[in-house]
Amino acid sequence: MRGVIVRISGPVVEAEGMTGAQMHEMVTVGKENLRGEVIRIEKDHAVIQVYESTSGLRPGEEVKGTGKPLSVELGPGLIGNIFDGTQRPLQVLAERAGVFIRRGINVPALPRDKKWHFTPKVKVNDAVYGGDIIGVVEESGLIEHRILVPPNIQGKISEIADEGEYTVEEWIAKVRMGDETRIIRMFHTWPVRRPRPYKRRLTPKIPLITGQRVIDTFFPIAKGGTASIPGGFGTGKTITQQQLAKWSDADVIIYVGCGERGNEMVDILLSFPKLVDPRSGRSLMERTILIANTSNMPVSAREASIYTGVTIGEYYRDMGYHVALMADSTSRWAEALREISGRLEEMPAEEGYPSYLPTRLGEFYERAGVVETLGSESRIGSLSIIGAVSPPGGDFSEPVTTHTKRFTRAFWALDKELADARHYPAINWIQSYSEYVDEVSEWWIENVDKEWRRYRSEAMRILQREDELKEIVKLVGPEALPDRERLILEVARILRVAFLQQNALDPIDTYSAPIKQFKMLKIIIDFYYGAQKIIEMGVPIFKITQIPLISDIMRMKSEIPNDKIELLDELYLRVKASLSELEKSLR
């Protein structure tokens, strides 16, 4: 199919003579073969969003169809790599075209010349189904890449490659499907807008441990769950997302920089290889895939970037891995949608966004989940999605935030006031929520402590109470409160400073293991119980606030490393002792 351009308006191009074009078909546009996607068809007219700059494009130039929808390549070579929104490998682009991104350069996403060591897992005549593992490749020190039979293929293995070195394009297996023989290579392609199939969905129950106390303890996300982080500029969305990318106990991390800063992507590119995964001792880059479509790169490729990310995520999920995807920021994606919609002269809904914004958001977040994968041997894999939202003016009532809230189950509201007080992560504990608390309780009880739920609730109660008391203090001052309420204020302060605040730049504090989180919480809450008892005996509050050990509690997060948890037990005993001493002194 060959059409002719009749109109160009920014990234949107209209062509005629496009009879036979399919919706979402990839096309090449103009003399420079710019890549685009069909987004509307009317008789022989097609509207195309072009993924590269359309500067200089002229009416009359040709548009050619490819017959395929916008797809990504799935196979070894993804891990540790950085791609743009339509999966062009940025490293290769830089080698070919220099420091600035040039258009019209089409390079395959996966390296064609690299050889991978393939170890077969099936024999000739084995029956295989979509999703079955036919062999493995060591993709990085952390990831064994399982070569899957593509979902739409099943049959008997007629040939299988011997163990050895192969490129992604060489055949590694042949499958007889009825009369025809299908060739299986180490990679296959998949359309980004179509979710990959699985056998069935399961309930998310295992927490995604992030090492961030306010998240894990108060507003947890489960593996296979969804969370959103809305916040105005400067409230720390990106740093929170990066912390999650660094420390989450997922097997594979996909970080989508969608319409954000170039320097942030470089920061990840430079810092991740040096960071060590606390569980395996290997470089974090060995489990990370970056998708970078920075704010100055073409807007329609930004629209595609989150689909590219999520499709790659589903692919690793299908291998039986736990994958976490961070999208920073989904608002920029929504704005790209708005820009294209505006150029199509569609009827706008709220604030100029198209009326299908909620549908698209819903479809995106619904691609998260814990699933039993396809294949004759079932595997469990999960894909968790954490989306940052950048509400204009920090106003959470705007369309992207409100719709995202409907489709995500954990909501981490970033607060300007907390950020201004340099309380990081600036997650507001009154506004935030997680619907996963019940589901993940069981894991905490089994793996950490049977009293987890009680301590967590007590801490939440204290923080809630502080919020109410603060209103009163504003009117009458703290002196007017009874000592038992002033104690709540004091303990809430300790909770805020010693527990909720967490310094991403401090080498110890940056990650708290679950057991450390719990023991810290227990020290603070049991201190509260002890102090409460003494206050009821008539001891004035200043005797409590003057206990020198409070400053040790304040510093435990950065002074006690995860591998010296016994120091927390020791501190616990010292706190107990100092309270009982105070109690004794009364008698």
Next chain:
Amino acid sequence: MSIVKPEYLGVSRISGPIIVVDGVSGVGFDEVVEVITPSGEVRKGRVLEVERGKAIVQVFEGTEGLSLSETRVRFLGEPLKVPVSMDMLGRVMNSLAEPIDGNPKPIAEDLRDVNGSPLNPVAREYPRDFIQTGISVIDCMCSLVRGQKLPIFSAAGLPHNLLAAQIARQAEIGGEEDFYIVFAAMGIKHDEAVFFRRRFEEGGALKRTAMFINLAEDPVMERIITPRTALTLAEYLAFEQEAHVLVILTDMTSYCEALREISASLEEVPSRKGYPGYMYSDLASIYERAGRIHGKNGSLTQMPILTMPNDDITHPIPDLTGYITEGQIVLDRELYNRGVYPPVNVLISLSRLMKDGIGKGKTREDHADVASQLYAAYAECNELRSLASIMGEEALSQRDRAYLRFGDEFEMRFINQGVDEDRSIEKTLEIAWDLLSILPREELTRIHREYLDKYLRT
């Protein structure tokens, strides 16, 4: 390519800065046009949208004096290119890099597309070299690094120009490396342009400065080009000549107003407050041109200045800017009225790249802790101030009163400094420790104990 460019007589519509030319063929999107007025004047423009037989053109120098039948339009077949040259340093030019200082045209070393190209993220070098501006509140609390984009959020009547000029003068790097200033003025008042010129002259910086001026009275449409022309030269200086370049863009608010004007005349669907939905991407195409490139010595640091309409930081212009830039320096009317210069509102100012630009070997080991503690203490002080205003200071505890005293001295001795006062980072940290000694030691929980032992005076 043929030398004769297609030329058309007559336009079918003139609306604001936009003209529609019918019957055209072979016109490319985004290409440059020359519009010849009935009186023979040549103006530049750009193709905004093209259909078969029809082009929508935006005229930079305005459509005044154009008529439907007598206007001639010539399509040049390429995107807008501007000359770049080392000789532009020390010169004053308009938005299209034509000299307006009465001296002859500098000899172009190259012609470049004003829009530049997006930098491949993998080619970027992460900015981590501290720039000492000599201004305590910036150096200590929101440090600037080479290759950063750090805007000043100001408002009408606040001394943003004074501050920008002071930074430009003092931010010099001591070494033998080249340091240049590229200054782009969009829709500023005549007096402001004169002010900057004079300040640069006084500091002897003028010969290292290239100025691109679009005054408030100049055509609105040229404003869209001004920052791009300036950045095209800056990129040439930074990445070709490998110099360190500081770009000052003022006033981005006028720029955004111009963007809205064009959008409205194209009858586009508006988003917030009538600004176009693509304003974020458009601003990003300017701000993201800051940075460093792997393997090159130079750097392009941006300091855009914008005036917040009605002092409102949630207005789309500061809001979208803040989402793109790496922090912001916010000026505060209340502080200014109290006589504090520079009136930087520390609590909402921020430098995102600070963490990697400071510390041992760069500034000093205790810098990060001190900055964090100053923030926390000043935030606490502000909370106590509102409490004190209700109940009176006497009702507060001794600790609380120490915070209030800290806050006052912090504003007067730390934030406040002279317009020509150039403080070293050591001097700045010395003042900071002096102020922290007002607070009880056990309050200083954000500072590692070893630094407390080393630096805190008792």
